[in-house]
Structure formats: C-alpha cells, structure tokens
Amino acid sequence: MDLTRSFLEKIEEMTGPKVIEVGGLAYSEESLYxxxxxxxxxxxxQSLTALIDYLNANTDKLFPEKLLIHVVNExxxxxxxxxxxxxxxxxxYIQADALLPVITxxxxxxxxxxxxxxQSRFVPNEDRGRVLSSIAKMRFENSVKLEDDGVTQTATSAVGVTLVKEEQIPNPVVLAPFRTFTEINQPESPFILRVNDNCEVGLFEADGGAWRHEAMTRxxxxxxTQLGEDYTIIA
Known part of the structure; x- marks a missing residue:
C-alpha cells in the first residue's frame, strides 16, 4: 500500500511543473496563468445622462465607494x-461615448x-456671426481686361478672392464647435480663418489642444453636481 502511494506521488512529482532555482530566483519549466x-x-x-440614470437606478446593486468614474477624454x-x-x-460597467457631428x-x-x-455644428456666438458675415461677402474673381489702341493690345487678368465690401477677414476667431457631450457647455477655442485662391475656406486650430482639458474639467x-460627493471622479 505504501509502495503504491509512493509510486503515485513520484509520478505526480515528475508530471507536475518543475521549478528550478538559478541565482536566487525561481524559474518554472511551464507557463502558469x-x-x-x-x-x-x-x-x-452615448450621453452623460445615461451614466447618471444607471447610477441612480442602481439595478446592479453597486456600492459608490467601490466605484471609480473615469473621464478618459473629452x-x-x-x-x-x-x-x-x-x-x-x-x-x-458602462461607458459613454459622445455622439458628435463630423466637423472639418x-x-x-x-x-x-x-x-x-x-451654422449647424458650432454654438452661436459673436465670432461665428463675424465669420459668416465675412464669407458671405466673398466673391471669386476670374476676369480678363483687354485694351486695344489699334496698334498694340494689352490684356490684364485678375484671379483671386475679393470682398464685395472692403472688409478684413477676422483673425483669430474664438468659436465653440460641438466637440464633447451636449450636456455641458461646449468649450471655446481660437481658430485661424484662412481663404485660398479658389475661394475655399478653412479653420485651423490655434490652442494646441487646450480645449480638451477644459472639456474634461467641465x-x-x-x-x-449631478451625483454629489459619494463618487470618486477623476479626469
């Protein structure tokens, strides 16, 4: 009986993972998971309201002190x-990803x-009105003026963007695109407004992404404000 037990124990020892000590550290011949x-x-x-409703309903019987609300980004x-x-x-448990419009x-x-x-994807403010007013007065000029005195001819071409009324294009402009959850006030940031020779318009970000930190703080x-002090929130 003892012989059989010793035999089985020897088999278990041989088939199990072998641990080798090298330089004071233990190494196993097999990977353990x-x-x-x-x-x-x-x-x-897709909204902050959904997160708040989930916590208030507490269907999953969660304890606020064991939860962490992580504002990953804007x-x-x-x-x-x-x-x-x-x-x-x-x-x-739950993740909210803001449903946002495409902004170029x-x-x-x-x-x-x-x-x-x-007009559809930026919050109305003073600078948005200025930009809309400026681009409404633009026209693309592509004309040729011909002068002929009977001896020589002179042709002068004009190509480019002009303003119907003499007015400078505002720069920089402070605008608030819809770039984060609609439950909070959209953060404003400066943009450079540019117009190329084809009368195409572009807005170029000019704050180095600082608006993202402001959005996370908001x-x-x-x-x-909505949940009180029971929850730990990091941003």
Missing amino acids: AVQQPTPTMIKA TTVQIISSLNPDFKNREN LNRFMDRENFNIML IKTYLE
Missing part, C-alpha cells in the same frame, strides 16, 4: 470597479459646405 473571475458585459451609452467616460482581489483587474478642421473646404457646417464638474 491565473484564472480570472467572470466579468459583466459592458453597457454602451468624448469618453467610464464607470469602473475597484481592483479585483485575484487578478488586479477592473470591471467596466485644419483643411480647406468649399464655401457653401463651410457655411452649413458653421465633464467632471457636471458629474459632481
């Missing part, structure tokens, strides 16, 4: 758990589409 706990399927949302917010004890991982920046576009974009403040 930790067994992870099951995690819930993440809910996908368009994404997650509600995640504290670290799991077994694998030091986190559960992602940092390249030229035709004046008609630029006008539509400015998201954090909005969530703190």
